[in-house]
Amino acid sequence: MKKSIILLTLVAFVVALSGCGGKNTSAELPDSTIEVDKDTPSWKNDKATAELDWYINFDWFAQTWGNDVSSQYITEDTGVSITYLGGSDDKLNTMMASGELPDIITVDGSNPFVKDADKFALPLDVLAEKYDPYFLEKSAKPETLKFFTRDDGHIYGYPNFSNTKSDYEKGGIYANQGFLVRKDIYEQLGKPDMTTPEGFISALEAAQKLDAKDELGKAVIPIGVSPFNEGSEPNGVFNRTLADFIGVPMLTEDGKYYDRYTDADFQKWLKVFVDARQKGLTDRDMITMTKDDKDARVTNGSYFVYFASDLNSETDTLTLWANENPGKEYIAVNGPSSTTGNKTALPGTSIEGWTQTFITKDCKNPQKAMEFLSYMVSEYGNTVMNYGREGETYTMVDGKPVLNADLLEFKQTDPAGFEKEIGLTTHLWVQDSALLSRQMGLDQFPKALQQAKQWTLDYVMPQFELASLDVYLSKESSRNAEKINQNWSQTIAKILDAKSDREVDQAMNEFIKYRQDNGYDKLVEERNKQIEANEKKLD
Amino acid sequence: MGLDKGEKIFNVFNALFMLFFISIIVFPLINIIALSFNDGYDAMKGGIYLFPRKFTLVNYETILKDSTIYRAFGVTAAKTVIGVIGHLVITGAAAYAMSKPYLLGRKIFIRMGVITMFFYGGMIPTFLVVKSLGLANSFWVYIIPVLFSFYDMIILMNFFRSLPESIEESAKIDGANVFQVFFKIIIPLSFPVLATIALFHGVYQWNDFFVAKLYVTDKTLYPIQYYLYQLLTSAGAANTAKAGVYISKAFTTQSLQQATMIVTTLPIMLIYPFLQKYFISGMLVGGVKE
């Protein structure tokens, strides 16, 4: 029996070993089957077809290629038909370990594998030169390409939603945070100024005195914030939204990592919130409530002020409330602002975007994969993906594509059916969101969000220096970063439940000590390195 | 035989306690059912407890008109039935053999088993082994790796050990071999515990989607719970887009989630009453044969 165990273990080792090695390197790429030309996208000349597997590391993505109009058009153009594979980190890890990868892979930009892309992905610059120079020349955005060029001079992943400085200059970029007030109450109070600590507190107090009722007949709560434990920003608005509103700088004057938590103005405003809590002006369950609880509050109009760290995720709640209560809808107004003269600076989508897409070393047909990627990234490809074919699914009005009326109605009445059958905008893994946003403007948002989105236009600011801040950390520092984040969550909870300013200071001091004991200096050092590297790529 | 007074009082209290207990347990279930029959958007307002406020069948219609779930149901049913039978045969046989103290190598086997209960090689090495056996993306990946469970074997072994030795001895004297004894005597005598293990493993098979998530890329092999899992995660989809870009995506309401959960889980929830008769028949056989 012992012998057989040893034997099997050996077999297993051989299996494990055979997992690695034997990959294409860029030197062995087959020659292009067509004449390439940097002014013509290769998909126009290459009539060959290919079937490629595209792995998307998001479980919820259930779209099937070829069922909807959008993907059918793309296949007609490029000759590439895709089989989507879905999964989450577990699957990605095992796939990477087994050494057998699908042709194309899309992962979140902060995924730990991104930093080792040279080990599993083919450099896009090399592929492009060989098969589709148009990619570097025209399809891709130059600033994005520069930002994603690694130290070895190669580009491995291409992002979606990458918004560059020139995109910001062209306009049409919205932020996603908002200080919302219930219009009727706000007007009843005489549109109070809530930008100063005093004005903020007195408006909340006035709202409480007003004794307004929500849909359930309960007293309106003066202020609520985004949920602490679910959603895109941890700790409600206290990780960054409040700091963004009061314009706490992101960097020190000499361009280094700036500790926003200990900023004096931020601390001052924190104490204003503590004061509001002590006076019973906030939602009692602010720290512990779930998204469902929050949804119930917003859809019943239970808040006078709703301070939102993620407007997009309020689409359904705000729409429901506004539709049933015209005149009482939530509108964005100026919220907490700097007491030291800083300007509100809200983050828009960054140059790092959201995901990154790689062509892997196991790719069956690197040529077609490159042509496909180049097509999808290009303005033309984006338009096909988002709008379909001119004359068939959309028409040009004032130089902008407009979806046919019947399709628009389909989309509004049966969004799920639209996704499945028409599928426009769903294949968004290398989408240029800035382009779409310029084409659609405010119309991309449902009515209930439009005013708040419009409000953000004046305050949205490119903040790219902190891009990928924690992606390239060492294991030790990334563990410490997580510990410090957790401790900050606990600290903010303690602060918000504090009974006096002294308790706030004490909690802050404990936090500062905790992070000092847990490798904070090294973490900041590594972050500074990243900032420096970013700045170089942003010039 | 009649009931004595103490027993009557006991029964009354017991019944009252059970009613109390049921009401504590049943409330969330009713809540889920109520939500699943409520309009999804309306449900966001909260405050739905025992009855739907805006009754609708739309949630169920949405699920049932999706043709992919029927195939997924088939996969789940197949893996549950085949998995349970295989598991009982393999693990049961091992447990019987292990219940004999004179089995050669028994001690080593127990030690090995205890080690496997606590030391798990990890997801990646397990994946590599399963894949090298050609099981990835095959129906059998649901069945073969879990044919044997040391935990279940320990439970079965302890039950088998408690069976009276005399029955087996008399069968052996009548000329039955080991297999005959196992199938004709041990199994019928052990219906309650076999039904229990069948239930445990059946529920595992029905509810598990992790194996599919990891090993299966062929969509026609996805079990029904994977469908529920996707729906639950899709609710958080918008949040994944941390980039702050507005994605117009069909909204998965909480009501739709609850309805999906009911549709996907109800069949296995209702299996127990059907298994209950085996608990009783085991007792009878035991009583008669003794």
Next chain:
Amino acid sequence: MKSKFKHKFLSQWELQAMVWPSIILMIIFCFVPMFGLIIAFQDYSPLSGFTGSEFVGLDNFKAFLGDKDFYNVLTNTLAISLMKLLIGFPLEIVLAILINQIRLGIFKKFTQTISYLPHFLSWVILGGMIISWLGSTGLVNSFLLSMHLISEPLSFLSNPDAYWWIATLSDIWKEVGWGTILYLAAIAGIDPSLYEAAKVDGAKILKRIWYITLPGIKNIIVLMFVLRVGSVLGANLEQTLVLQNSSNMLRSEVIDSYVYHLGLTQGDFSFATAVGIFSSVVSVTLLMIANVLTKKLSDSSIF
């Protein structure tokens, strides 16, 4: 010696044939993958593989053993598990006996079916409900307020000291019915004639439970107890992630969630495996102690 072994082996070939398929399965699916434990001593990356990753000695163990928070996490894990064990474990047995005593067949069936349904609800769905009910305007506070038991809402969820109780009680609520199944199966195996005889002798119902039912399922109780002791370091990850919040984190972080936060979400498998090995060693030790103790106390061993 060898031929004696061979002879003995052949004489029980049927039994050996019954056990070997399981041994082979166990070797393939449990032992072979154990070579993966090696990554606890490496700086492992799936891309470099088990042979290509750099060895770092005991660094991964030092990383958590040298972390002050880890001992707090260990305390939480043990406390919650022990509370679940001390309260939940006896409750399952009591409930099984009580369900078994229900006279009306249909009511019995109904009770039992209902009792185990919560087992099927995922923590994601259930957790959200529990948090809503425990909120300041939730059902529990509304009830307590309406009964004038409290004058203002209690903050169950933001009070770290309440977390152990919330975790324990919600887990019991979810799993107690499911936990009765095995005991009911054991009770079903008790010879009914024993009860009849005791009744003839005039034994009252509580006595019959004490002297017949309990001894009849003693083996299973001991078995389940030992197995439960062996798993005290595994507190439910899903439950923790759902019920955890910034306020109660100090008392809610358990080993599994610690590994999840600091290891798995960072793609650091080496760290996760090192913590895993630590818990396994502790668990096996506890299991062995429990087994020896029960052997001494009840002269039956589960193995």
